[in-house]
Amino acid sequence: MKPRGVPDVAVDHTMFLPDPWLDRWLPLIRESNADAPVLEIGCGLGDDTLTLAAVGLPVTAFDLSATSVAATRLRVPAAHVECRDLRAPFPVAEATAGTVVASLTLHYFAWAETVELFDRVRRTLRPNGLFLCRLNSTADSNFGASGHPRIEANYHLVDGQPKRFFDEASIDQIFSRGWTVVSREHMVTTKYVKPKALWEIVARRRDELDAADQR
Numbered sequence: 001m002k003p004r005g006v007p008d009v010a011v012d013h014t015m016f017l018p019d020p021w022l023d024r025w026l027p028l029i030r031e032s033n034a035d036a037p038v039l040e041i042g043c044g045l046g047d048d049t050l051t052l053a054a055v056g057l058p059v060t061a062f063d064l065s066a067t068s069v070a071a072t073r074l075r076v077p078a079a080h081v082e083c084r085d086l087r088a089p090f091p092v093a094e095a096t097a098g099t100v101v102a103s104l105t106l107h108y109f110a111w112a113e114t115v116e117l118f119d120r121v122r123r124t125l126r127p128n129g130l131f132l133c134r135l136n137s138t139a140d141s142n143f144g145a146s147g148h149p150r151i152e153a154n155y156h157l158v159d160g161q162p163k164r165f166f167d168e169a170s171i172d173q174i175f176s177r178g179w180t181v182v183s184r185e186h187m188v189t190t191k192y193v194k195p196k197a198l199w200e201i202v203a204r205r206r207d208e209l210d211a212a213d214q215r
């Protein structure tokens, strides 16, 4: 099935089904973001880019794949879309983004690099800015959570590609400092046809450090 608004370009999108996960968060995003930039990390074919831009949010999106970037640019002309690696500096300055969105794109790295990546997302947000992400779950057995060579805990070589899976403890660890978690849910999407277990997290950048943090 072709996703909403995808033009006829040479992209294999036949394996994706609609997954409007962001819709329920749009009122919160619009209310808290105002005119600040929205950064989308790893936009793929632009499903979430389209959802965000369709309600008038100023989206800067990027992806490593030139093909995906081309498709997103055609599909969402209102968005600014770049081809870049998320390990490079983000295309939005520190402390300026009102919202950061990352759906199933933050799972390619070893733990130390993963922690640094989430910290960089936090620093990119302005104070109280909103972060919405979806992360592979350790229960995601249809897409590599079990039966693949281990690199480190919950990090496996899946069909030649390193892939991280998140459990409750790792999510707690990431969001325990500098964030206020608004929502944390374990759920299943059928976007990739087979059921895919994931975590959906919505959190705000928090700057007032606890007394214990300051010591």
Ligand SMILES: C[S@@+](CC[C@H](N)C(=O)[O-])C[C@H]1O[C@@H](n2cnc3c(N)ncnc32)[C@H](O)[C@@H]1O
Binding pocket: 041, 042, 043, 044, 045, 046, 047, 048, 062, 063, 064, 065, 068, 084, 085, 086, 087, 102, 103, 104, 105, 108
């Ligand atoms: C599972 S797809 C998710 C795409 C989109 N967010 C969605 O939910 O439809 C993961 C995306 O991350 C991109 N990606 C992988 N490694 C990346 C990197 N180092 N920098 C930027 N994007 C990357 C891939 O090209 C792919 O589009």
